[in-house]
Amino acid sequence: MLLPDCFNGMANLARSVTLCLGLAILVCSQDVVAHDHHHHHHANPNELRSLTDSVTANSAAGRKTCGTGRQSPEEIELSQEAVRAWRGKQGCDESLPCTLVGESTVTIDVYNHIIRQDDGTGGITTTMITDNMNVLNMAFSGTIFQFTSKTTTETSNTAWYNCAHTKDSCLDPMLTALHQGGCADLNVFWNNLPDVAGAATLAEYCDPNFLPEDFVLMNFQKAPGGNSTGQNEGDTL
Structure with missing residues (x-):
């Protein structure tokens, strides 16, 4: 999931950023241990979706990529383009963090x-x-x-x-x-x-x-x- 996509359609700014950035930290933590670090997220209020299989599969393949396989240069560029597009919509650039634009604490x-x-x-x-x-x-x-x-x-x-x-x-x-x-x-x-x-x-x-x-x-x-x-x-x- 691309971080910009995570923000789309979320009405509550505080919770949206908490969720999106939190997922980025949680899922891609350097502390992932595949055999017991299983995270569940709701696809709906009554259903948990496990990330266990993807983490375990990557561990078996010798990768520590937090459930995300190695990206090709083309895939990396697509992801970066999406990030740049999202930053542009927020009115920020490399010199000004998006989280500091027009917002108080x-x-x-x-x-x-x-x-x-x-x-x-x-x-x-x-x-x-x-x-x-x-x-x-x-x-x-x-x-x-x-x-x-x-x-x-x-x-x-x-x-x-x-x-x-x-x-x-x-x-x-x-x-x-x-x-x-x-x-x-x-x-x-x-x-x-x-x-x-x-x-x-x-x-x-x-x-x-x-x-x-x-x-x-x-x-x-x-x-x-x-x-x-x-x-x-x-x-x-």
Whole structure:
């Protein structure tokens, strides 16, 4: 997917750029480990689409291209042309970053939800969340976008702690009970997400009438201080 295409048709600027740039960072992170770094994105609010196969296939072929095969010079030029065309529409050039044209700072509120086991053990710490927010803001330094922790909730529920994906009956009750804010905000649920790094809905599918379906589900071991070596530097979010 070309980055300019990602922006087309998205009404909410803050969430659009968060999604598009976030996907670029998430999918093409240098920390990809093919056997457990599986990312899911919604094709619609009720269906997750896995990137596992493409990442695994590239790993088997000896490439670390984050699911994107080697591009020919012609394909690279087409991609660059699309980027130049998009930049031209924004009224910016090489000397002026597009994110700085005609915009003031956009602050994105982040609602972090800590999920622990019934006895209160396990889960991410507030220090880990703070460290991850710092990494996120550093990644967007030099742009108009910054992220702030609006609220942090803590919930003890073993079923939610081990909740995996949309096929699990645990997910909807958790999202409905804890989700806050609107489509312009990020709701991040930190749990023990088995076998994968994270899952998320696409911002363009956020429905104001079904806000709980707009979420990011993260394995807390991927945050700074987690035990997922190579993926615990905060770049996964």
